[in-house]
Amino acid sequence: MIERTHLSIIREVDRLGTLTEAANALFLTQSALSHAIKKLEGQLGIKVWSKEGRNLRLTQAGEHILSLANRTLPQLEHTEHIIAQIAKGKRGSLRIGMECHPCYQWLLTVVSPYLEQWPDVDLDVKQRFQFGGLGALFSHDIDALVTPDPLFKKGLTYLPVFDYELVLVTHKDHPLANKSFIKPQDLSNETLITYPVETERLDIFSKFLALEQCSPHKHKVIETTDIMLQMVASKRGVSALPAWLVKEYSKALPIKGIKLGKHGIDKQIFIGLRETDIEIEYIQSFIDIASKLSVTK
Amino acid sequence: MIERTHLSIIREVDRLGTLTEAANALFLTQSALSHAIKKLEGQLGIKVWSKEGRNLRLTQAGEHILSLANRTLPQLEHTEHIIAQIAKGKRGSLRIGMECHPCYQWLLTVVSPYLEQWPDVDLDVKQRFQFGGLGALFSHDIDALVTPDPLFKKGLTYLPVFDYELVLVTHKDHPLANKSFIKPQDLSNETLITYPVETERLDIFSKFLALEQCSPHKHKVIETTDIMLQMVASKRGVSALPAWLVKEYSKALPIKGIKLGKHGIDKQIFIGLRETDIEIEYIQSFIDIASKLSVTK
DNA sequence: ACGATTCTATGAATTAAAATCATAAGTAAG
DNA sequence: CTTACTTATGATTTTAATTCATAGAATCGT
Numbered sequence: 001m002i003e004r005t006h007l008s009i010i011r012e013v014d015r016l017g018t019l020t021e022a023a024n025a026l027f028l029t030q031s032a033l034s035h036a037i038k039k040l041e042g043q044l045g046i047k048v049w050s051k052e053g054r055n056l057r058l059t060q061a062g063e064h065i066l067s068l069a070n071r072t073l074p075q076l077e078h079t080e081h082i083i084a085q086i087a088k089g090k091r092g093s094l095r096i097g098m099e100c101h102p103c104y105q106w107l108l109t110v111v112s113p114y115l116e117q118w119p120d121v122d123l124d125v126k127q128r129f130q131f132g133g134l135g136a137l138f139s140h141d142i143d144a145l146v147t148p149d150p151l152f153k154k155g156l157t158y159l160p161v162f163d164y165e166l167v168l169v170t171h172k173d174h175p176l177a178n179k180s181f182i183k184p185q186d187l188s189n190e191t192l193i194t195y196p197v198e199t200e201r202l203d204i205f206s207k208f209l210a211l212e213q214c215s216p217h218k219h220k221v222i223e224t225t226d227i228m229l230q231m232v233a234s235k236r237g238v239s240a241l242p243a244w245l246v247k248e249y250s251k252a253l254p255i256k257g258i259k260l261g262k263h264g265i266d267k268q269i270f271i272g273l274r275e276t277d278i279e280i281e282y283i284q285s286f287i288d289i290a291s292k293l294s295v296t297k
Numbered sequence: 298m299i300e301r302t303h304l305s306i307i308r309e310v311d312r313l314g315t316l317t318e319a320a321n322a323l324f325l326t327q328s329a330l331s332h333a334i335k336k337l338e339g340q341l342g343i344k345v346w347s348k349e350g351r352n353l354r355l356t357q358a359g360e361h362i363l364s365l366a367n368r369t370l371p372q373l374e375h376t377e378h379i380i381a382q383i384a385k386g387k388r389g390s391l392r393i394g395m396e397c398h399p400c401y402q403w404l405l406t407v408v409s410p411y412l413e414q415w416p417d418v419d420l421d422v423k424q425r426f427q428f429g430g431l432g433a434l435f436s437h438d439i440d441a442l443v444t445p446d447p448l449f450k451k452g453l454t455y456l457p458v459f460d461y462e463l464v465l466v467t468h469k470d471h472p473l474a475n476k477s478f479i480k481p482q483d484l485s486n487e488t489l490i491t492y493p494v495e496t497e498r499l500d501i502f503s504k505f506l507a508l509e510q511c512s513p514h515k516h517k518v519i520e521t522t523d524i525m526l527q528m529v530a531s532k533r534g535v536s537a538l539p540a541w542l543v544k545e546y547s548k549a550l551p552i553k554g555i556k557l558g559k560h561g562i563d564k565q566i567f568i569g570l571r572e573t574d575i576e577i578e579y580i581q582s583f584i585d586i587a588s589k590l591s592v593t594k
Numbered sequence: 595a596c597g598a599t600t601c602t603a604t605g606a607a608t609t610a611a612a613a614t615c616a617t618a619a620g621t622a623a624g
Numbered sequence: 625c626t627t628a629c630t631t632a633t634g635a636t637t638t639t640a641a642t643t644c645a646t647a648g649a650a651t652c653g654t
Contacts (some may be wrong), residue, residue: 002373003301005612019631032613034632039612044377045384050573054621057437060389061380068376072369076299079365080341083358092357140354229428243626276347302641303611329642331603336640351601351650 004076006040008068009033010048013056014066040152069213086126089281091120097142098125099133099149101195102242103269105225107146108161110290117289121282137272143283145272148203155275160295162269164242166203167257171235174256181259184212191237193228194217204240208260229253301373303337304366306330307345310353311363386578388417394439395422396430396446398492400566401538402522403459404443407587414586416578434569440580442569445500452572456584459566459591461539463500464554466531471553478556481509488511488534490525500564501537505557526550539564 005098012022013033023030037048041209049056058066085091098104107125115123129136133145137156150158159248168182176186187209199205209215220237222228232239246257271290277283309319310330320327334345346353347361355363382388388543395401404422414418426433430442434453447455465484467474473483484506496502506512517534519525522542529536530550543554568587574580 001301004298018629020629028612029614030631031615031633035612038632044380046380049631050508051631056631061383064376064379064383068372075365075369076622079361080299082361083341083343086361123562258364315600317600325641326643327602328644332641332643335603348602348649353602363618 001043002040002065002068004263005036006065007073009036010058010062010066011069011073013049014058017055017156019056019282069108085120085184089120090142091126092280092282093122094144094283094286095124095126095142097129097136097145098127098131099145099147100269101197102245103146103162105245105248106242106269110293114286114289118282118285127203133272137274140282143273143277144286146269147272148267148269150270150272156272157275157278158270158272159291160268161271161287161290164244164267164269166207166237166240166260166267167243167246168204169229169232169246169255169257170238170240170259171233172250172256173175174235174238176238177256181262182266183261184209184214187216187238188214189217191218191220193220193222193231193237193239195228196223198223202240203265204260207265208240211261229255298340299337299362299365303362304332304370306333307355307359307363308366308370310346311355314352351440371475382417387415389577389579390419390421391441391580391583392421392423392439394426394430394442395424395432396442396444397566398494399492399522399542400443400459402542402545403539403566403591407583410590411583413587415579417581423462434454434571440570440574441583443566444569445564445566447567447569453569454572454575455567455569456588458568458584458587461541461564462532463504463537463557463562463564464540464543465501465540465557466526466529466536466543466552466554468530469547469551469553471532471535473535473555474553476555478559478561480558481506481511484513484535485511486514490517490519490534490536492525493518493520499537500562501557504562505537515552517525526552539560 008026009022012025013019016022016025019033022032026033041048044060044061047059048062050059053059074214082091091135094106098107104125104127111123115121126136126142129141131139133142133147133155134151134153136142137145147158152158168176168187170177176182176190179186192204194202194204217236220231222231225241228239228241229249230238230253233255240260241257243257246255249255250257269288273283305323306319309322310316313319313322316330317327320330323330338345341358343358344356345359347356348354379388393404395404401422401424408420408444412418423433423439426438428436430439430444431448431450431453433439434442437473443453449455465473465479471486473479476483489501491499491501515534517528519528522538525536526546527550528534530552537557538554540554546552547554568584570584571581
């Protein structure tokens, strides 16, 4: 069996020319290398070197092993280097799952300072899950789940990172835009634009319209926040989004956010983690950065 | 240090699911594998697996090592397989150097039955050498040298494989074509076509014209035998080639071979080898096939 | 619910392998 | 032809790997 030591020996002898020097480089004795290769030769039934004067010349078989060494040893060393970084907590992969569409805008603001601080963390964001965000966490498809519904289960922890108010967005000249707050009935003649998700998971339905068994005149779905707000700005309908997001976009678009119900709809966003991961440094750091950035909003 | 055994263990556990089964597959005890990985984990400062119920799940570091295993182990196994063939004498590389231009035609007839018998031998033919054919043999750039000049040196052996007569080739209607043999003076008004080699190494000069201090009217060089004979066939000149080669081509071209001098010029071709290689089976076989095929000519 | 089963983990004892030491034997250079 | 430098090798010591014998933890079946 060709072992790593054999590869190292053959590579070093090729590099330095003699067994003796290779032995020094490997912090072993010349005798050790000689014995090691002798044994390998016995096992494989070939000679690795032939002696030429007092030099060693690789045989064909030896050349094959050298080529193997040059291909293989760098790979071994590379993974060892990566693992050393993992051990120091400086490297890892952080795959974030999103169960909350508008949170994507928020996530973007968290990501860039995070990447700067943790250059060796592979960051990935996923938005579709075969067995839901929870299943994805359990099956290690993702490492963190951004969600408004902290479904507590054994082995998982949730940490609140972000509070916001859900408001109705309309064109600033829309008849509803002057009201101090919206009632469910007010939407009966409106076109409501939402993300393409089941209505049970849309707060505007489950926490607002359903209270009075109302429904909008029409329901349109749109994938992206940008286009959604463009539609609102051109009076094609109204939508429900986080207040801070509406505030942000209202600098550029003629839109306005209005409270939903007398007391408004307050939402809280959580990050869910596997309990085994909470002590990982680069994951804790992500939670820290996420919480700090969100307080200032 | 990640050793081959660690890679094997991690690969087998991934394939079979449990340490116990992996241990059976590797003809070791479950305890051995557990201890081995434990030690590795200590050295690298990471966990390879985390226990999930009574199953093991690879950590990020573990995934890195598994990926390494899947890339590296097949390469190790592949070279071991090749070396096993080398050990059985069934595989090797045979790089043949040619110091004799027309011999290339002869070599082609040897090569095809040889390749059939030794499918795992890498055959290569070289015709240019930085320090001559001899130097190429010594520096292991080639393994066999086809040459008409057996320059005996310590560490080398030569074996005769092929006898032929060097003849003058002319168009069949050429004035010289009716002579029973050619004298050096006969070429004084002819255009002589040869391979592009130093004249000292051309037998037509060193072993024929030089005897009477003659030289041809003109001297042209051409790389390939085919074109050379096309030229002769279109009366652009005469050349000197092996009789068997002329005989072969005269089926298709209007050419004729004539004896050079009263007694003709007889040549012998040798294959030179390093003495250390003469017992290698696939090299002996090459000599055998070469000799046998040449006797029938 | 609980015993049987099927895993992994671990400490101590055993076995095997690797490294060293001391030295021989071969080659090259002055 | 002696000196310096190389690899090879047998005996000994040191180190590492493997096993054995159990314990502990999770799952399955009744």
